[in-house]
Amino acid sequence: MPLTGADLPMCGPPLATPWWPGHDAGVEVELLVIPDCPGADEALELLRTALNDIGLPGTPFTVRIIDTDAAARARRFAGSPAFVVDGTDLFEIGTTVGSIACRVYPTPEGPRNVPALRDLRKALKERAARAARL
Secondary structure, three states: OOOOHHHOOOOOOOOOEEOOOOOOOOOOEEEEEOOOOOOHHHHHHHHHHHHHHOOOOOOOOEEEEOOOHHHHHHHOOOOEOEEEEOOEEOOOOOOOOOOOOEOOEOOOOOOEOOOOHHHHHHHHHHHHHHHHHO
16 A cells, blocks of 8 residues: 555554655665654655655655564664665664664754754765665
8 A cells, every 4th residue: 555654554564565656776765664653754755855856756665664573673673764775774873683662863953763864865875876886
């Protein structure tokens, strides 16, 4: 079922829902969130904006709900929301065992539930450039 920021399911089994049809930029982009994540809606908008801003407006992404400890461990989930490209957390903080938790990002405005737009743009550009070289 296609999702919008307004109707993102906040409970239930993990979902894999393509977010945007079209160009895939040669990378798999995912947004991992936990149920009731206070940053989920903002993260959806931020990711779409960042992809648009770096010239990848048709790039799809998948929203995945991480709602069990086993799923968090399997994905080495560092907290919600997580921005993942080709299986790598764009803001990886080192080794993590994975747990269901909210995530805090350092931003110029102080700690927030989502990274600064400029930081997300930069991380996406770096991963897309890396994928293009392969």
